Amino acid sequence: MTCDEKKESTSATTSAKPKRMIVVGGGLAGLSAAAALMKAGLVQMGHEVIVLEARRRVGGRAASFEDPLTGGLVDACQHVAMGCCTNFLDLCKQAGVAGSLRRDRTLYFIGHDGIPAACTPSVWLPAPLHLGPLLLGMRHFTFREKTALALGLLRLARYNRKKRGTHVQKDSGIQDETAQTWLEFIGQPERVIRLFWQPVLESALGESIDLVSVVAARKVVVDGFLAHRNASDLYVPTQPLGRLFGEHLVEWLKNCGVTVETGRSVTAIQLDATGRVSAVRCGTEEILCDSLIVALPWKQAARLLPDIVPVGNEHLTGSPITAVHLWFDRDVMNLPHAVLVGRVSQWVFRGDDSQKNVPGYCQVVISASRGLQGDDRDVLLATVISELKAIFPAAREAQLLNARIVTDPTAVLSVRPGVEAVRPAAVTHVPNLFLAGDWTATGWPSTMEGAVRSGRLAAQAAGGSLIVSQQWQTPDLPKNWLVRRIIGTR
Numbered sequence: 001m002t003c004d005e006k007k008e009s010t011s012a013t014t015s016a017k018p019k020r021m022i023v024v025g026g027g028l029a030g031l032s033a034a035a036a037l038m039k040a041g042l043v044q045m046g047h048e049v050i051v052l053e054a055r056r057r058v059g060g061r062a063a064s065f066e067d068p069l070t071g072g073l074v075d076a077c078q079h080v081a082m083g084c085c086t087n088f089l090d091l092c093k094q095a096g097v098a099g100s101l102r103r104d105r106t107l108y109f110i111g112h113d114g115i116p117a118a119c120t121p122s123v124w125l126p127a128p129l130h131l132g133p134l135l136l137g138m139r140h141f142t143f144r145e146k147t148a149l150a151l152g153l154l155r156l157a158r159y160n161r162k163k164r165g166t167h168v169q170k171d172s173g174i175q176d177e178t179a180q181t182w183l184e185f186i187g188q189p190e191r192v193i194r195l196f197w198q199p200v201l202e203s204a205l206g207e208s209i210d211l212v213s214v215v216a217a218r219k220v221v222v223d224g225f226l227a228h229r230n231a232s233d234l235y236v237p238t239q240p241l242g243r244l245f246g247e248h249l250v251e252w253l254k255n256c257g258v259t260v261e262t263g264r265s266v267t268a269i270q271l272d273a274t275g276r277v278s279a280v281r282c283g284t285e286e287i288l289c290d291s292l293i294v295a296l297p298w299k300q301a302a303r304l305l306p307d308i309v310p311v312g313n314e315h316l317t318g319s320p321i322t323a324v325h326l327w328f329d330r331d332v333m334n335l336p337h338a339v340l341v342g343r344v345s346q347w348v349f350r351g352d353d354s355q356k357n358v359p360g361y362c363q364v365v366i367s368a369s370r371g372l373q374g375d376d377r378d379v380l381l382a383t384v385i386s387e388l389k390a391i392f393p394a395a396r397e398a399q400l401l402n403a404r405i406v407t408d409p410t411a412v413l414s415v416r417p418g419v420e421a422v423r424p425a426a427v428t429h430v431p432n433l434f435l436a437g438d439w440t441a442t443g444w445p446s447t448m449e450g451a452v453r454s455g456r457l458a459a460q461a462a463g464g465s466l467i468v469s470q471q472w473q474t475p476d477l478p479k480n481w482l483v484r485r486i487i488g489t490r
Helices: 028-039 086-095 129-136 143-157 167-171 179-185 190-205 214-226 241-255 298-304 377-391 393-397 448-463 481-487
Strands: 020-024 048-053 064-066 073-075 101-104 107-110 116-119 234-237 259-262 268-271 277-282 285-288 291-294 318-328 337-340 347-350 360-367 400-413 433-435
Touching: 020 028, 028 048, 028 086, 028 241, 028 448, 064 241, 073 241, 073 360, 086 241, 086 448, 116 129, 129 143, 143 190, 143 214, 143 481, 179 190, 179 214, 190 214, 190 337, 190 360, 214 481, 241 259, 277 291, 291 448, 318 377, 337 377, 360 377, 377 393, 377 400, 433 448
Parallel strands: 020 048, 020 291, 048 259, 107 337, 291 433
Antiparallel strands: 064 073, 101 234, 107 116, 268 277, 277 285, 318 360, 318 400, 337 347, 347 360
């Protein structure tokens, strides 16, 4: 979308006095909120949209650091989207960075035998039958285990804890249960749980299956696999996130009239006599505003808004993700990515050629990494290298040039049973104050898609009174009649 593109809607209205809308936080949630306000035409109508970011660079957790060998940028942790992430992909398309996302339709699973299983959904069978070739391609499972897995996917898709008196409720009388509890209850084989459900759900949700809710697991299965033939496609950035979001996305926003200021830490929010936000404070500086979107991580938001944002408890807590960066003197992988089942390492990604890293760069990602290897980084590094050498013959002869372990202790919101009850909505009791962030109530896990959706929800709440007709959210991938029948919707 070009910045001078005419808006299709002719029903937009604006007040005589231009409004100043401030977004606090330059992560994906804040940037998507600013982009949504701009796309709705508010900037073109004379309103101000200002993003304030405390750090020197925007992007939040989608950040990069300098490659110690080449001086280029390397992502602190590999971020991957899926075909079901319609709002994230739409934002990338709007900003002109969609071409920097590599689409991997085939998923590579590597079992204990070290032989990759190329699992590709069908391009012509309708959903959910398109998953047949993917399941059959999992050579580390027996036919009986594949059948059990297929039935488990279908039963999870039909799970509905609110619906009483059906076979679903007979499966479990527990109102809020974990994915592992439910999978064991329905009789999923131990190997299927350990070699499929655990790596898939933990990487998608960022939390261990003995902690995540079965409702969140169902979201992954339905939207990420069953809903559409393209739902499970991986979209892997081929440029560092610091460049995609910290440079290209910001440049696009600025060219479209959005103001993005870095090094601007908001320390307080000022209310007027009527209880509305009137200004934000950056140290001693006061910046007046007509509406405010706070798009900070939930702990920072709670410190800034203690009366609005819930503090952490057993329901609202974070989950750690660890990335192990490895630089070898040669290529050690012959695959773009691999799911390593039954190992400490969960996913491994090969450095993309366009990132111009040394040939042997790869990154191992481990979700729910609390207490990993006894929190001994040397033991973890040795374990990861040993696992790569057991899988990839080239790694056995390669020399390790450098390594770096990066752990974010609260990388994602832990989607445990009960968390949905405490995730706040975009709208608050302060009329012109709105919340964004992947931890808010988006209906999605704590992902890039969840962050973008939260920003758009907050923008809709903030700008809805100024824009009468506007599509703020990108629709989900369409579900055919068979999928709708399976999951119990029309």
